[in-house]
Amino acid sequence: MSKELIAILKPYANWFNDQGEEINQQAKEALYVFYRRLLKYKPSKRYEKRKNISFHAIYITGLVAAKKAFMEGKYMRVCNELRSLMHYEDFFQGRIYYNVLNLLRENLDIEDE
Template structure:
């Protein structure tokens, strides 16, 4: 899983101010990330040390960034 996040790290920019070329490169990287993520198997055990709903605010922000086509923000 860490490998996937390292794939995204060079394109991580909340302000999305690096220009259109970098934004399109981030979009391509997100596509690669998604394809690799789909190949991963789910964990066998539920991690009780995390709140079950703690991911929801992040999902909302990710959706908003996709809708605004700010792929570096995603």
């Protein structure tokens, strides 16, 4: 887990998204910063199975929640969902890493770099 990436999300990670539109827009900007920093990391080449559950794709529920928050314009909630993913999952597994990049790219209208 990257302390640098968590530090970007932490000030805005609020599931209730109830701190006003100005903070919500700051959260959106933080997601751009998060995306650019995430690109500097490389996905793990080694598969890590979750210790307490054997369901390989459970992380998808977090991605779906983040996608829904994007659709509702709740950027603080997106930060919260990504922070939770980083806490509960091996975030740098390719299956998670690339899906998070795609989620951010699509929902923040980021052109391929």
